[in-house]
Amino acid sequence: MAKTIIPFGPQHPVLPEPIHLSLTVEDEIVTQAVPALGYVHRGLEKLCDIRDYHHMIQVVERVCGICSKIHAMCYCHGLEEMMQVEVPPRAKYLRTIWSELHRVHSHLLWLGLFADGFGFEALFYQLWKIRERVMDINEATTGNRVIVSVNVMGGVRKDLSLEQIRWILSELELVESELKALESTILDDYTVKERTVGKGMLTKEQAYDLGAAGPTLRGSGIAQDCRQLNYAAFSDLEFEPVVEYDGDSYARSKVRYRETLQSIDLVRQALHKLPDGEINVKVKGNPEGEGVARVEQPRGELFYYFKGNGTKHLERLRIRTPTFANIPPLAAMLPGIELADVPVVVLSIDPCISCTER
Amino acid sequence: MAEAKTTEKKIPVLATQAVENDNLKAEIRRLKSEGYRLVTLTCVDLDEEHVDLLYSFDKDLEMVHLRMQQPKSTPAPSISDILFGAFLVENEIQDQFGICFDGLVLNFENYLYLEEEVARTPFCKYSVIRKDAQ
Numbered sequence: 001m002a003k004t005i006i007p008f009g010p011q012h013p014v015l016p017e018p019i020h021l022s023l024t025v026e027d028e029i030v031t032q033a034v035p036a037l038g039y040v041h042r043g044l045e046k047l048c049d050i051r052d053y054h055h056m057i058q059v060v061e062r063v064c065g066i067c068s069k070i071h072a073m074c075y076c077h078g079l080e081e082m083m084q085v086e087v088p089p090r091a092k093y094l095r096t097i098w099s100e101l102h103r104v105h106s107h108l109l110w111l112g113l114f115a116d117g118f119g120f121e122a123l124f125y126q127l128w129k130i131r132e133r134v135m136d137i138n139e140a141t142t143g144n145r146v147i148v149s150v151n152v153m154g155g156v157r158k159d160l161s162l163e164q165i166r167w168i169l170s171e172l173e174l175v176e177s178e179l180k181a182l183e184s185t186i187l188d189d190y191t192v193k194e195r196t197v198g199k200g201m202l203t204k205e206q207a208y209d210l211g212a213a214g215p216t217l218r219g220s221g222i223a224q225d226c227r228q229l230n231y232a233a234f235s236d237l238e239f240e241p242v243v244e245y246d247g248d249s250y251a252r253s254k255v256r257y258r259e260t261l262q263s264i265d266l267v268r269q270a271l272h273k274l275p276d277g278e279i280n281v282k283v284k285g286n287p288e289g290e291g292v293a294r295v296e297q298p299r300g301e302l303f304y305y306f307k308g309n310g311t312k313h314l315e316r317l318r319i320r321t322p323t324f325a326n327i328p329p330l331a332a333m334l335p336g337i338e339l340a341d342v343p344v345v346v347l348s349i350d351p352c353i354s355c356t357e358r
Numbered sequence: 359m360a361e362a363k364t365t366e367k368k369i370p371v372l373a374t375q376a377v378e379n380d381n382l383k384a385e386i387r388r389l390k391s392e393g394y395r396l397v398t399l400t401c402v403d404l405d406e407e408h409v410d411l412l413y414s415f416d417k418d419l420e421m422v423h424l425r426m427q428q429p430k431s432t433p434a435p436s437i438s439d440i441l442f443g444a445f446l447v448e449n450e451i452q453d454q455f456g457i458c459f460d461g462l463v464l465n466f467e468n469y470l471y472l473e474e475e476v477a478r479t480p481f482c483k484y485s486v487i488r489k490d491a492q
Contacts, residue, residue, distance in 0.1 A: 211396045290371060328442055
């Protein structure tokens with residue numbers, strides 16, 4: 001059978017952001033996939049040369065729109081550890097609440113895009129309609145829907161009133177009940193299963209050896225989640241990683257569906273336990289030495305490396321995002337599948353190219 | 359606003375194990391056989407001649423880091439033949455710091471992100487003309 005090379009992307013109906021895959025195809029079967037990047041590279045890490053370490057919070061928030069809050073939390077958490085800053089407990093809880101709200105809206109966004117990717121537009125509209133409630137919570141509590149910009153060094157810059165807490169809890173009840181009403185469609189519908197079960201297989205061993213992260217790792221049966229590191233307020237909350245074992249696109253979507261409900265529960269727990277007190281402390285001095293930080297983004301493990309030299313500018317900031325880690329596993333998932341399944345499998349890692357290239 | 363506590367601050371040091379070109383691959387194989395997962399590589403510009411390459415691994419949420427001081431003028435051994443997942447970050451380091459990796463299984467030859475007209479290494483404080491990939 002003759003080989004044909006088919007370009008997939010950088011502009012493609014299922015891709016919200018540009019990535020190019022060079023697919024080698026024999027008949028209708030993909031035999032090789034080579035990724036190519038470079039369409040949205042901005043060199044944001046290097047901005048630490050000209051922005052001081054406080055201003056860099058706004059820069060890292062713009063690495064990715066959908067999980068901007070979690071980038072800022074990872075950055076602040078890492079530098080606070082390096083500078084031995086004790087963050088007030090209330091600030092830790094508030095960080096947890098907004099980061100889990102980000103996970104909810106990110107997973108709902110992805111579940112909708114995934115449904116749209118295989119032509120299930122009614123499900124896409126329903127999921128995005130539910131997501132709007134979370135966006136409203138973000139807007140009402142922080143002043144913005146996506147880039148919420150609540151983190152500062154030493155804590156957060158916004159607080160929640162009792163009235164807002166009651167309203168968030170009532171909105172989350174609605175998000176949860178509306179999402180559960182769609183559960184049988186998301187998990188059991190004939191179309192969903194036909195397009196996702198057995199597609200884009202990644203075994204447990206492959207996922208581990210290739211360095212997969214997040215739902216891509218947990219969908220292959222590995223129970224690892226950086227929230228187990230107990231940053232922010234996670235040490236006070238009941239939490240177990242969500243794991244599925246089949247390693248296909250369906251397992252990865254099931255992990256995200258279950259994590260959405262889990263995050264709603266985590267927000268609820270944090271709101272009920274929210275301690276009184278300060279929401280930030282003033283941070284003096286400049287970072288010096290080396291450190292790393294890891295937190296769990298909606299797409300998986302986010303890793304930051306810092307090197308400070310005692311000045312207001314970091315000497316080196318390195319960001320490894322989960323999609324960056326999930327590109328090699330994607331290259332391993334594609335060989336052996338039909339060309340028509342490529343868009344669904346690519347979407348199944350929840351690719352964020354803006355994060356990947358920074 | 360309260361002030362952060364300022365009691366006896368120590369400069370944090372990242373615990374790393376030093377490796378060299380000769381024993382890097384053996385250490386990577388050892389970590390892989392012990393069940394460590396590659397998190398990433400980090401390149402840090404040190405001076406006009408050298409960079410630090412940090413290899414970060416994870417096992418049960420515990421991290422270990424290998425540190426290799428690498429001259430900018432000589433290629434570093436690629437670990438992508440042992441851990442395929444390293445190919446992307448090694449290509450990124452080639453783009454940004456001009457370091458070449460020997461034996462890179464999928465080599466974008468310094469043009470993963472950058473266009474051909476970019477002649478300098480954008481992430482080096484002490485910028486050098488980019489070397490051709492080996």
